[in-house]
Amino acid sequence: MAQALATTGIALAALVFPLQQLIGWPGLIAALVTLLGLMGTSFVARREHLEWRGLLPISLLAYLVWATCSLVWSQYQWATVGGLAYLLAFTLVGLYIALSRDTIQIVRAFGDVLRVVLVGSLVLEVLSGIVINAPIPALGAKGGIALLQPIAALTSARDQLGLLAVVAAITFATELRTQSVRRGISILSLTVATACIVFTFSPIVAGATVVVAVAAALIYVVRRVPVERRRMLQLIILGLTIVALIAAWFLRGPIVRLFNASGVLNFRLELWQRIVAAMGTQGTALQGTGWIGQWQTQIAPFSTLDSASRPTNTALNAFVDVWFQLGIIGLVLFAGMVGLTFSRSWLLAGRRRSVVYAWPAAIMIALGVLSLAESSILTEFAWMCFVICCLKASQELSWRTALRRPTT
Structure with missing residues (x-):
């Protein structure tokens, strides 16, 4: 139950925009309150182990x-x-x-959710921009991918999709390094995250990606240096x-x-x-x-x-x-x-x-x-x-x- 609730919580937070567009603020608040109620019940049931x-x-x-x-x-x-x-x-x-959840379980939960979200975003943009050639406003798809315009499906703006993609790239890279997911799935997931980062055409997201890459390299070096x-x-x-x-x-x-x-x-x-x-x-x-x-x-x-x-x-x-x-x-x-x-x-x-x-x-x-x-x-x-x-x-x-x- 804890695993299911953690995954659901991450999914709800990542998909606030399409949920609000589809079921309105009353529906979104009701979903959030229900989730918190279940989390509270789970917390009380496991209080001696936390x-x-x-x-x-x-x-x-x-x-x-x-x-x-x-x-x-x-x-x-x-x-x-x-x-x-x-x-x-x-x-x-x-x-x-x-x-x-411990850290590796959290990483896995983020990975499971963000794989679905990013693939869904790309599919919606292709459907909107190439198949039906019309925007899908309720889901944030503007249909501009065929013209190499910024994409933002399942989010309110391209920078928001970029945020999800950067977090996803970090998560997928961690899964690859820890071997918690099959190598082929990790590489494919990283490819999808990279594609979303590129297709946002956002200088802000591009800058954040560069900084994260440099920081990751520095962390790698620090971890390889002797403790003293x-x-x-x-x-x-x-x-x-x-x-x-x-x-x-x-x-x-x-x-x-x-x-x-x-x-x-x-x-x-x-x-x-x-x-x-x-x-x-x-x-x-x-x-x-x-x-x-x-x-x-x-x-x-x-x-x-x-x-x-x-x-x-x-x-x-x-x-x-x-x-x-x-x-x-x-x-x-x-x-x-x-x-x-x-x-x-x-x-x-x-x-x-x-x-x-x-x-x-x-x-x-x-x-x-x-x-x-x-x-x-x-x-x-x-x-x-x-x-x-x-x-x-x-x-x-x-x-x-x-x-x-x-x-x-």
Whole structure:
């Protein structure tokens, strides 16, 4: 039952868009509530076999508490109530998966779901663009694959499909290295994930893929170095990363042209400037306007930020979005939570013998890079992935592990 619920939870998070399009928000909420009820029943039945003390990281709890506190000063309290309930629901899904399954079982569950989702996306795009030559709006298929236009079937946008494809590529590579799936299936799955990444034609996804590939190579090197030399190597990698970030800042123009991302960047810069101006006008820089998650553009202040020519339901940057909704305090909590989770995951990837421990680190890198140009990490599938990585990293490297009661 735990395996079935974990797989169902991942599938529901990955397929929120088509489910909402097909059965509406009432149907999606009903499915989510039913899933949480079954997970709660399973958790209670297995409570004696689950060790959760010291697992829930304080950084995650602090962030969720601050988001809940924003209800007090929110300018749209009913929307904040709904946004908090939605955030908590996917937090609980991630919590159950992290508690009930070990890392390799989680990887296998992600692999099973994402294989179906990506193959389904490609099939829908081929059906829409070549067979019937007409878009299928309810499923996100625009029918442009025959003209080499971006694809986004089963998701709301090409960057969302790219996120699923990058997570899938990391997962399939982990399955291949751990030999948990037959080699032929793993290679075919990686091919499908690569095809989805390419056909999104997204400079953001392309950049994230390059960073993840470089990080994976570094993890491979760290794992091959003798234990006594790893600390020095980690410091060298940290130094090189800082130098690379500084160089990337000064060379941002050529990099943007390389990925053909000038239009994407200009739109985001204009949006961020409007957000900064709105924050200054309302005087909410410290505490934010109140949590909402994905924007509801029919209510202020989001109605004044939405562009008629290119509508958006996020700030297209997770850090800007958190600052806008939860203020400077929320931004500090969010950045600390993400940084701590990544640090723990990276250290685990280098210390543990099994290659499966590299999966959370690679996922965190992908989410971190994409969060600079998208706000996906704040809700639904990406948030669930983050919660799983956060809990697994805390489980292995939490200072509160010493407080656990000894088992007999």
